[in-house]
Amino acid sequence: MSGSGELVVNALGRRVPTVVNDAEQVPFQGVGKHHPEGRKHAPPVRSSQNYPPSGDKRVADLKTALEECGLADGMVISTHHHLRNGDQVALATLTAAAGLGAKDLMWFPSASFPCHEPVIDFMERGVVHHIEGSMNGPLGRYCSEGKMRGMGVLRSHGGRWQAVQDGEVKIDIAVIAAPTADAFGNADGSHGPSACGSLGFALADSIYADRVIVVTDHLVDFPCIPWQIQGNNVDYVVEVDSIGDPAQIVSGTTQVTRSPDRQLIAEYVARFIRDSGIMRDGFSFQAGAGGIALAFIGYLREMMREAGVKARFVRGGSTEHLVSLLQEGLTDYILDGQTFDLAGVASIGEDPRHVATSPFTSYNHHGKGNFATMVDAVVLGATEVDVDFNANVNTHSDGVLLHGIGGWQNCLFSPCSILAVPAFRDRIPVIVDEVATVTGPGELVDVVVTERGIAINPRRHDLLDAVGGSDLPIRPLAEIKEEVEAIVGGPPRKPRLTDRPVAVIKWVDGTVLDTVWQVQG
């Protein structure tokens, strides 16, 4: 591993490296305190006369495309996670690169899934040097055990846009999986046998990468309508038999939690949003596809019906549950970041009120504003929350890196960010004295809802006042923590970690928020 410079203590009191993968870092300065300057990164100048006048940019296969792109050792190769656990394009890309003898690549996925476990082999063989992106399951463990040659860098969806726009990450070749595309490179995610919904995660790469390859298993005659990715940014188009496993791309249906305890949490969240006055005509909220979030949508729907209240927009990841709100007229729009089930994909393909968004519109730090601050309430999860409301979504309580950030950090900018979590899982406390890793600073976490009560951040006098007269179980977070410790047999032992950084958690502005340390073997 390359050096990590010295370790410094950032504004949140966390020890962080000053150098990551040979690049100088800015330690976290506090929310809203870092003001980067300069001009945005730009890809090389290209000219249309160098592209086929017929518009046909097809080449024989991925290997040829990579070769034409000038694949070389040490390059940054990006792929995207809109095909989720069904994705076959990332591994096909690395396989083709390995076939060309490439070494020391940096893989820059927008997120990884369990299906990407074989990337470990590419790292073992020297094809991939390190990963900057979410590392789930086996990849996270591999990194935590200190086996990756470079340091992992975890960014939010908005932080990935920030890093691409300000040149922190310069993508050499972007490979975009397209459920539908034409030979010019126009691409769409909402149609075709591998339809997934939005291609928003690939948008930045299509604009800023030096070279762009579109890979599709559903080629249509020009024009591909609608186009979410513009062919004018695309160098080559590759046709393959299959880009992914449809069963793993979207679920047939998304399951509401059946756990009575999680249903109780979901009910508390909905009651909080109603009783605090957030639920009013024209409001907005975001809820993803987790079991609690889906159950929450069900409870809120009942309350909206009862009160005769309608939302202006809701944000996904969309599912049949959000789609049913749209169809019932309980919201004017779905602004969709990704699409989780068949009902969501059908809706985004057919209903003009169901709109695909990207991290640029939703979350980008270098945008002139973004949607995240405009969503009245968001419902999120977490692995751990401490008594200062700092929250961790990246590592388990034993310090092992197991999850990415996704849009989680960006969503904290909502005027009411709600973490809906059980107070403990099995015997593992979720409400703790100090989180193993800080993914979100406590000052941005407004409400923690557990089955044992609702804790409101003391900074939010307004929210405390708003629910003052309600019969909701509002309690201090420290009191819930003590109750949990009495149940699970005292506070957990601190994770046993080494002093060697193996990954960093970036804040949305590109500064280093926290460090993931190698676990003791």
Place this chain on the structure above:
Amino acid sequence: MAGTRKEGDVTGTAGPAGDDVRSDLNVSVELASSGGIQVELTSKVEALYGDSIRQGASEVLRALGVEHARVAVDDKGALPFVVAARVEAAARRAGVQGAAPPPRSAPLGNPSPRDRLRRSRLYLPGSQPKLFINAGLHRPDAVILDLEDSVHPDEKDTARLLVRNALATIDFRGAERMVRINQLPLGLADLDEVAPQQPDLILIPKVERPEQVEEVHGHLATVRSESDGDRPVWLMPIIESALGVENAFAIASAADTVVALTIGLEDYTADLGVPRSAAGTESAYARARLVNAAHAAGVQAIDSVFSDVADMDGLLAWARASRALGFEGMGCIHPRQIQPIHMGFSPTPEELEKALRIVAAYEEAQSRGLGVVSLGTKMIDPPVVLRARRVVDQAKAAGLVAGEKGGDR
């Protein structure tokens, strides 16, 4: 209590094993003659609580008088009260005698009033401890820690220890703590283990004759006489056969600690040899007879369970009809059934408003020394006043009357 070791049995195993186990554990205890207590632990929470699990297992064994044993624990994140119960069960299966109840850590609330609200009682299978810990959060009037039908015959010994430990360590948030024991005589052994942990009420299954109630009542007196003072342990016999229905009044009157009668419709309809229908026509007589017997004996009549957990509208309708028949509560097999049941067994707003007006009119008549109570142009008969008072009392207890705290159950 120090234990003694029987010759022959040296190994005992307890608890579920397999990849899909959560919040539980499998324990093997092999008694040895030397080497102290050695705990071999595999645990998903090893990094956080490994030491605590090893220590907890050793403490239980020492409390049982075991000095040398090899213990294998495969833990999937079980809470300490579960670890202790499974270790004790494995040791007992290895032939160790004695008991190692945990010290009381849960608050022991006020003694349960004889006629408290018993609208909902949530069944918790005694061998599934992971369902115990959050049961009180769903605000049932009562929880039933079940040792009978939901527990496999081979697991009765372990379930008993799990329930005992739960009574000592879990805060059920004010829910009445009920235990359903097995049919006699096995049920008497259940009482030996759980009664010292101060349950509020014992459900006696498949009661057909008053003598069964008397036997439980008498046995409880002997188990509890040592230290438990005057804290009551109420009885709720379950009528589950045609003979039980015929003897319902005698059963309800068999002991002064009987506070309620309830009915088990699955077994009752099986006894009749007819299928249990959604409408319940086949059990109409038995339920009406039970209500009458209970009221004649001055105890509460409590209905059976509603088995379709997905049908909330059907449940509410059933609860409303049940209340109209004279029942005061019913069982729940899922926490989400609790709120509809509370709604169904509470007075409707219109009913409550009318009752409040009648009571107010009565009180005004009393204060003015009038013998006749009237509301508007109608004269109110004494039984109407009585019924109205009852509705108001129920509503107050359920916290439905403004300004009346009444408690949350």
